[in-house]
Amino acid sequence: MAGILSFLVPKDKKFFPLFEKASENLKQISAILVEMVNTSSPEKRRELIKEIERLEHVGDAVTHEIFNELSSNFITPFDREDIHTLVSSLDDIVDFIHGSAKRIELYKINEMTPAIIKLAELVQQGADELHNAVKNLRSMSNSSKIREACVKINSIExxxxxxxxxxxxxLFEEEKDAVQIIKIKEVLSALETATDKCEDAANAISSIMIKYA
Amino acid sequence: MAGILSFLVPKDKKFFPLFEKASENLKQISAILVEMVNTSSPEKRRELIKEIERLEHVGDAVTHEIFNELSSNFITPFDREDIHTLVSSLDDIVDFIHGSAKRIELYKINEMTPAIIKLAELVQQGADELHNAVKNLRSMSNSSKIREACVKINSIExxxxxxxxxxxxxLFEEEKDAVQIIKIKEVLSALETATDKCEDAANAISSIMIKYA
Amino acid sequence: MAGILSFLVPKDKKFFPLFEKASENLKQISAILVEMVNTSSPEKRRELIKEIERLEHVGDAVTHEIFNELSSNFITPFDREDIHTLVSSLDDIVDFIHGSAKRIELYKINEMTPAIIKLAELVQQGADELHNAVKNLRSMSNSSKIREACVKINSIExxxxxxxxxxxxxLFEEEKDAVQIIKIKEVLSALETATDKCEDAANAISSIMIKYA
Structure with a gap:
């Protein structure tokens, strides 16, 4: 059906490039995150955390731009509600990536545990799938690919x-130092919440698909 | 006024059975929760936690079904926003019940404290009131009963x-083991948040009542 | 443009006084919060915490009144969605102020650290800016002042x-008592979340400004 009805989808020139800018930025920041938790050099890690900070500001600016467009345009390519949820979720993922990086730095966590690395990789996989799905939203011609991405994101979460x-x-069984438990828990929880937000974004995309594809 | 205007409420055949399926499932899972925190047999407890897990999946499927109907139907019995909030909140309650059970198992909490039991019972009371309110939404003829349920849910929260x-x-005063504090706090916090979500659901129902009753 | 179009803004007589009542109450409760964390007298502190509790109830009643008006009025001065977000956020700030005060009392935190005092002051600054912005919403003639307040709230957050x-x-570096860390973290986190909610309220106001000013 997507093929037949795709001409009904507004060929919006403002929104789609902005959506892609947001998901592209997410893809980039999550790649840096994985690099950061995998480096053994403290200087390199500090540098990469600075880059994550920079990309978080880039993401903020794109989000802000989309919300301005949303408020000043009567006609939008999808339901305003869905756009709002999608864009807020993309922004949230970036924020939680930034949050996890900041905590690693501030709490002076020097040893990246296997769980931190694994969760960072899952965040990156979710981000990549989201970027693919968002790119395909424009034409709607690849609805099965979009659906596939959303299913994958669900299983990643x-x-x-x-x-x-x-x-x-x-950790509760093996780590006897409660302060250490609290620190690690804060970092892992930021990463895990980032994948929750990937799922929120995927749900918004699914909702758009049901209405338009 | 409810009696006079009730014919205006769309006699929707798709949505109401699904709402009731969701609240019936919530009623069931919360009954198992109370049974689980009250049993002294570890094997029985494990079994009941498995059943909670199963019912969480049932709930997910119903939620998914309602969101699909919401996206593909132009006409809905109530404001889409209210339906969305109501159904998301019912789903959240189930998730937090499941979350508390999972933590009890994973953190190997073997002694159910009076506070855990009390909070589980409050969650069940909230769930029962919600199921009653949802059942009465269909006819709208019992608006005073619905309102009563919402008031009770507020005081339960x-x-x-x-x-x-x-x-x-x-706990801060008496328990000296910080790790134990963190564990118990995680379980209690999941249960307490479940009652917060009961209140969110009740607020959505109140909002529907103001508009239609 | 605000001046030219301001006659288009409905001169609503129900909603604006309620918005101002809510933000006035927020201004008041946050002033008490700052007084409370600055007093050295335990009795005075207890009294002020009671006052915070009282004002939390006042806030609840105003929120409830606005939601009732929202549900029973077809015409609203701004988008229902924006009103909902604005009013919920104002209510949330009050709740988190109350939550931080309750924790100070329950956890028997007797020494107000510089961070607690600083965060309480930032909450108050945010609340004052919000009250100014809300007061100016009525006429829309001062759109630059409203925008200024929103920018300030962002930097406060x-x-x-x-x-x-x-x-x-x-705290992680210096405090060795994990229980103490958990307690202080709970209080600081409630205050910090209060400033997050100030930002949510400011975002709702910005969204209104883009549409109407």
């Missing part, structure tokens, strides 16, 4: 949930 | 709030 | 974020 729960449970 | 606050304060 | 992050990081 479930996986992250399990990694988080198991790690915290193990 | 206040009560849960107090139990939570007092228990945490006592 | 950033400042609060930094104070929170730095304090937690320092």
């Amino acid at each position: 479930n996986h992250a949930d399990d990694v988080f729960d198991m790690t915290i449970a193990k | 206040n009560h849960a709030d107090d139990v939570f606050d007092m228990t945490i304060a006592k | 950033n400042h609060a974020d930094d104070v929170f992050d730095m304090t937690i990081a320092k």
Whole structure:
């Protein structure tokens, strides 16, 4: 049906480039996140955290631009509600990536545990799938690919949930220093919440698909 | 006025059975929760936690079904916004019930404290009131009963709030093991948040009542 | 443009006085909060916490009144969505102020740290700016003042974020008692979240400005 009806989808020239700018930025910041938790050099890590900070500001500016467009345009390519949820979720993912990086720095966590690395990778996978889905929103010709991405993001979130729960449970058993538990829990929780927000974004995209594809 | 105007309420055949399916499932999962925190047999507890997990999946499927109907139907029995809030909140309650059960298992909490039992019971009371209110939404003929349920849910949430606050304060005074404090706090906080979500659902129902009753 | 188009803004007689009542109450409760964290007398502190509790109830009643008006009026001065976000956020700020005060009392925190005092002051600054912005919403003639307030609230939130992050990081380094860390973190986190909610309210106001000014 997508093929037949796709001409009905407004060929909006303002919104789609902005959506892609937001998801492209998300893809980039999550790649830096994975690089950052995998480096063993403290200087390199500091540099990468600075880059994450910079990209968070870039994301803020794009979000702001989209909300301005949303408020000043009567006609939007999708339901305002769906756009609002999608864009807020993309912004939230970036914020939680930034939050996890900031905590790693501030709490002086020098050893990146396997769980931190695994969760960072899951965030990146979610971000990549979202970028693919957002790029395909413009033409709507690839609705099966969009749906596939949303399904994958759902299973990524479930996986992250399990990694988080198991790690915290193990931490409670093995780590006797409560302060250390609190610190690690704060970092893992920011990463796990980032995957929750990936799911929120995927849900907004699914909702758009049901209405237009 | 409800009696006079009730014929104006669309006799929707798709949505109401789904709303009731969601609230019936919530009623069931919260009954299992109370059974689970009251059993002294670890095997029985594990079994009941598995059943909670199963019902969480059932709830997810119903939520998904309602959101699909919401996206593909132009006409809905109530404001889409209110339906969205109501259904999301019912889903959230189920999620937090599941979350508290999962934490009890993962953190190997073997002794159910009076506060855990009390909060589980408050969640169940809230769930029962919500199921009653949702059942009465269909006819709108019992608006005073719906309102009563919403008032009760509000006072249940206040009560849960107090139990939570007092228990945490006592825990800080009496429990010297910080790790134990963190564990118990996580379980209590999931249960207390479940009652917050009951209140969100009740607020959505109140909003529907003001518009249609 | 605001001047030219301002006659288009409905001169609503129900909503504006209620908005101002809500923001006036917020201004008041945040002033009491600052007084409370600055007093050295435990009795005085208890009294002020009681006053905070009383004003929280006042805020609840106003919120409830606005939501009732919103549900029963077809015509509203701004988009329902924006009103909903604005009023919910004002209510949330009051709740988090109350929450921080309750925790100070329940956890028997007797020494108000510089970070607690600083964050309370930032909450008050945010509340004052919001009250100014809300008062100016009625006429829309002062759109530059409203915008200025929103910009200030954004920078207040950033400042609060930094104070929170730095304090937690320092706490992790200097405080060896994990229970103490958890307690202080709970109080600071309630205050910091209050400034987040100030930003949400400011965003709702900005959204209204873009549409009407």
